[in-house]
Amino acid sequence: MSKNHFETEAIRAQLERSQFQEHSTPLYLTSSFVFEDAEEMRAAFSEENQRNIYSRFSNPNTTEFVEKVVQMEGAEDGYAFATGMAAVFSTFAALLSSGDHIVSARSVFGSTHTLFTKYFPKWNIETSYFDINKLEEIESLIQPSTKILYAESPTNPGVDIIDLELLGEIAKKHNLLLVIDNCFATPYIQQPIKFGADLVIHSATKLMDGQGRVLGGVVVGNSDLVREIYLFSRNTGPALSPFNAWVLSKSLETLTVRVEKHCENALKLAEFLENHSEVTKVKYPFLKSHPQFEIAKKQMKLGGNIIAIEVKGGLEAGKKFLNSIKMCSLSANLGDTRTIVTHPASTTHSKLSSDEQLAAGITPGLVRVSVGLEHISDIVQDINQALTK
Numbered sequence: 001m002s003k004n005h006f007e008t009e010a011i012r013a014q015l016e017r018s019q020f021q022e023h024s025t026p027l028y029l030t031s032s033f034v035f036e037d038a039e040e041m042r043a044a045f046s047e048e049n050q051r052n053i054y055s056r057f058s059n060p061n062t063t064e065f066v067e068k069v070v071q072m073e074g075a076e077d078g079y080a081f082a083t084g085m086a087a088v089f090s091t092f093a094a095l096l097s098s099g100d101h102i103v104s105a106r107s108v109f110g111s112t113h114t115l116f117t118k119y120f121p122k123w124n125i126e127t128s129y130f131d132i133n134k135l136e137e138i139e140s141l142i143q144p145s146t147k148i149l150y151a152e153s154p155t156n157p158g159v160d161i162i163d164l165e166l167l168g169e170i171a172k173k174h175n176l177l178l179v180i181d182n183c184f185a186t187p188y189i190q191q192p193i194k195f196g197a198d199l200v201i202h203s204a205t206k207l208m209d210g211q212g213r214v215l216g217g218v219v220v221g222n223s224d225l226v227r228e229i230y231l232f233s234r235n236t237g238p239a240l241s242p243f244n245a246w247v248l249s250k251s252l253e254t255l256t257v258r259v260e261k262h263c264e265n266a267l268k269l270a271e272f273l274e275n276h277s278e279v280t281k282v283k284y285p286f287l288k289s290h291p292q293f294e295i296a297k298k299q300m301k302l303g304g305n306i307i308a309i310e311v312k313g314g315l316e317a318g319k320k321f322l323n324s325i326k327m328c329s330l331s332a333n334l335g336d337t338r339t340i341v342t343h344p345a346s347t348t349h350s351k352l353s354s355d356e357q358l359a360a361g362i363t364p365g366l367v368r369v370s371v372g373l374e375h376i377s378d379i380v381q382d383i384n385q386a387l388t389k
């Protein structure tokens with residue numbers, strides 16, 4: 001683990017200063033790096049030193065961003081990607097071979113689900129799914145060819161919580177790699193490596209940037225596994241741009257204060273909605289009514305910024321709610337300073353049949369709120385007026 005506290009590492013884990021003695025890390029917007037002579041270049045290519053060669057392999061800004069996430073997650077090493085999905089895809093592609101098998105939670109990010117169902121089968125990689133309410137069934141899904149156990153917690157958009165300690169035990173017992181997408185929690189709230197995860201993936205696009213500006217992704221964890229992912233990525237090219245890495249590294253300096261405020265606002269909004277006559281159900285990890293409240297308390301420092309609510313009146317009521325929103329944004333992003341509301345049944349998951357929607361935990365009136373950093377009274381007021389309209 002890091003020598004300093006989390007907050008300090010997020011700010012002080014910084015590149016060495018250049019000859020100009022800049023206080024804040026500058027942007028190294030360069031595609032490649034130069035060498036003094038043939039010997040220096042040979043040594044760099046044979047990895048006898050940590051020298052930057054080409055920004056598809058590494059770049060000072062990317063290295064700084066990765067190093068911060070490594071410290072925050074208590075990992076050994078990492079690699080940064082252009083997007084969260086590039087991180088997810090490259091992790092599987094680097095570590096799996098044709099004939100390998102994945103066991104995954106059924107409720108995972110939409111594009112990850114599409115990888116499992118549409119693309120991986122092309123390479124003879126199949127996936128079996130477990131229901132988050134039936135974790136006892138996981139072991140029965142494991143085959144001799146199973147390599148990776150995969151999950152997100154909290155889940156999207158249902159905000160369910162999966163017991164990471166249990167997943168860690170199962171992975172260890174069956175010699176599987178445990179890979180956790182920790183995007184909804186951030187390393188400030190939850191560190192899956194403590195529970196036995198071998199690799200942790202983030203879409204840095206969400207709370208890590210937190211201001212809706214750039215896309216990015218990162219994988220951190222066991223150094224041998226990261227090495228495989230690095231070699232795959234160095235040759236296939238999903239690297240994070242230096243500019244986005246520079247933005248993201250600055251963003252991490254304020255991650256703690258932003259996430260604390262996000263969670264404070266989310267808990268207040270969740271408590272308000274719990275007593276609202278137009279809302280039939282509220283799901284927020286740190287509400288006592290959450291079905292996995294005890295597990296959330298065990299593995300999370302705070303409840304996160306995502307709330308799932310069930311609006312009275314189903315599909316039509318859900319759409320009407322969104323149409324009545326005045327201040328909050330109707331947008332596909334989450335983990336932004338701005339509060340965002342989405343209605344999965346009519347948007348992100350509208351192509352699924354109603355049975356498939358229900359299997360993924362998406363009821364007709366489900367609304368997902370990504371609580372932002374506006375004043376809580378203004379957030380409550382907007383959501384309340386839209387509910388009661």
Ligand SMILES: *Cc1c(COP(=O)(O)O)cnc(C)c1O
Pocket residue numbers: 083084085086088109152156181183184203204205206215216217
């Ligand atoms: C957004 C998201 C991703 C994908 O990240 P991008 O940066 O949009 O590619 C993956 N997993 C989860 C849980 C996400 O929310």
